[in-house]
Amino acid sequence: MAGRAQIATKSSALIAMIADEDTVTGFLLAGVGNVDIRRKTNYLIIDSKTTVKAIEDAFKEFTTREDIAVVLISQYVANMIRFVVDSYNKPVPAILEIPSKDHPYDPAHDSVLSRVKYLFSAESVASGRR
């Protein structure tokens, strides 16, 4: 860390969404929709025809774009690409798993809580006592 310059910066960034039509429409009503010159949007609407590959590609795209700070993803959609979501560990963009109409939020599946629950597990307690 010594010798590495750390500058406090302030920048503006978008909120991306991967969710069902009603959730995306609602957040677009709140003004978060962005469409660039190349017609690329900051959201993906999930329906019965959306493939797992399309969801994975959208997640990877949103998490690598520099202009996105938070990615909202319905938890039932995140469960379809759980391995990819759990492998993601950067601070920005922040991934927030949100409930949907038919699937309530389950903290047991939340990727960030899964990451930190290690501290509460028997293995971590046992290794601390050795």
Added chain:
Amino acid sequence: MAEGAGGAAANGGSDEKVLDFLDSVDSYLTTMESLAPILRQGWFDLASARHSMGVFRVSSASLDLKDHSASTYLQMVGHESDDSFVGQPSFSLCKWASADNKSCCSEEEIPDSQLRHRGTSRLSENQEQNSNGDDSLKTVDDLVKKERAKTLSVFGTLVSPKLRTAQLSFETALEVLVEAANIRSSMLSAYSQVQKQMEDTREGEIGPIP
């Protein structure tokens, strides 16, 4: 004696880190639980609007696919090192920034003039500055209304009042989500501190290899 005092201070410091971590986990869970009823209200209002305006008017088919910037976005403050954010980034919501006026039109942005001159003894100066503050509040209010109406106009000229209430519900949901993002950030920071402390403790117990 000194070693005992130093050990007690170290234990106190480590307990504090663990408590910070546990507090942040609790806050995160509470915040995420508070999101569900707000979203539920928004979905309900959207369904009511769809019922009164018609299925095709309130659907993804109406969404504006012409290039436009987001009116509501995030301001991110963090420490940048080698073009990546390190440490604990923090997010703040900037609502309804118009394309003409790039500054935030959010209702949380109370003009400083109204706060700076509180407690001034000269009444007339106070009144003048209060009226200036009121004028700027009205301007902010008008800009917010204009931006909200512009977003609603995607669904037609006349929209159901339920669509407007859905808009407010989802705006509230966004505020809660930004709060959750900040708590998530502090939770991960506290987690890495506790983890590092546990590793240091284990290395200290093992001791140097002869």
